[in-house]
Amino acid sequence: MKCEFSSLRVPENEEEVDAFDWKSFPPAIANRKSNFFLIVDAASGLSGKLVTWTTFIHGQVEGLIIAEHVTVEESGIVKGVIFCRTLTVLGRVDADVICDTLHVRGQGVLTGVVKHKQVKIEGDGLVTGKFARRGRSPAGRAVLAGR
Amino acid sequence: MIDKPGEKSSEGTLFIGAGVELKGDVEVPAAAQVDGKFEGTLKAKTLIVGQGGHVSGQISVETAEIRGMVEDHLTVKNRLVLRSSGSIAGTISYSKIMVEEGGSISGSIEMMSRAAGAPVETEAKVLQLHQGAE
Numbered sequence: 305m306k307c308e309f310s311s312l313r314v315p316e317n318e319e320e321v322d323a324f325d326w327k328s329f330p331p332a333i334a335n336r337k338s339n340f341f342l343i344v345d346a347a348s349g350l351s352g353k354l355v356t357w358t359t360f361i362h363g364q365v366e367g368l369i370i371a372e373h374v375t376v377e378e379s380g381i382v383k384g385v386i387f388c389r390t391l392t393v394l395g396r397v398d399a400d401v402i403c404d405t406l407h408v409r410g411q412g413v414l415t416g417v418v419k420h421k422q423v424k425i426e427g428d429g430l431v432t433g434k435f436a437r438r439g440r441s442p443a444g445r446a447v448l449a450g451r
Numbered sequence: 452m453i454d455k456p457g458e459k460s461s462e463g464t465l466f467i468g469a470g471v472e473l474k475g476d477v478e479v480p481a482a483a484q485v486d487g488k489f490e491g492t493l494k495a496k497t498l499i500v501g502q503g504g505h506v507s508g509q510i511s512v513e514t515a516e517i518r519g520m521v522e523d524h525l526t527v528k529n530r531l532v533l534r535s536s537g538s539i540a541g542t543i544s545y546s547k548i549m550v551e552e553g554g555s556i557s558g559s560i561e562m563m564s565r566a567a568g569a570p571v572e573t574e575a576k577v578l579q580l581h582q583g584a585e
Contacts, residue, residue, distance in 0.1 A: 315478070360485050376556050392496075421555070422551055422552060423550055423552075423553075423555075423556055424551065424552040425548050425549060425550035426549065427549060428547075429548065429549075430548070430562055431548065431560055431562075432560055432561050432562055433559075433560060434558070434560070435557050435558060435559075435560055436554050436557045436558075437556075437557050
């Protein structure tokens with residue numbers, strides 16, 4: 305199935321984020337018939353724009369990730385921007401993040417500007433940066449505007 | 452205060468009950484439990500904010516467990532636990548953090564000490580990476 309990814313971009317404001325329809329997200333449409341996912345293994349690195357439905361990152365990614373579900377595994381390193389519904393961090397993320405659910409697990413380390421709806425940080429997880437809960441306060445919109 | 456035998460000592464402890472409002476600078480040798488409202492500067496070993504509790508101002512503690520709301524500046528030298536009903540907004544410094552699902556955290560967050568091998572990138576570096584990705 306051919307997907308049109310070139311027009312995909314990260315929403316620039318609160319309204320665009322809320323209006324983003326993950327059901328119409330091309331990889332999600334393609335995924336209705338089969339379970340597609342992308343693994344970036346520990347020996348691999350990617351630079352640029354990564355668009356996928358679900359991704360498990362064991363290696364390194366630098367750039368923009370647009371995906372419904374992103375898991376940065378223990379050996380994984382991501383730098384750049386992540387736009388997703390769920391982000392699970394067990395490795396290292398130095399990125400600006402817009403997501404619905406953020407879960408920092410194990411030894412996960414997250415640094416950046418984070419816009420989230422829900423966050424969960426477990427025992428040894430480390431976070432640094434600016435956090436704002438989406439869809440709530442004007443302060444949250446300011447963080448998004450400052451990206 | 453004389454504690455009954457078998458009861459945990461409450462020496463050096465501050466309780467701000469529900470419906471009580473306290474403003475000012477307070478130094479608490481042991482635990483500060485806030486179920487009411489506190490505004491000002493608070494130094495304590497432990498801060499416990501109950502579900503209806505509201506704390507704002509300059510807060511500096513060793514450990515904190517938040518079920519209510521904390522605003523402005525919160526420094527936790529050791530462990531910060533944000534429960535599902537809790538909310539923290541403002542500038543937060545911590546050594547260890549645990550956030551339950553449903554807990555609300557917003558503002559500027561920094562670690563007081565970094566784990567070995569953790570990244571040392573500054574916010575500027577992160578933003579630079581962001582710009583480079585576009």
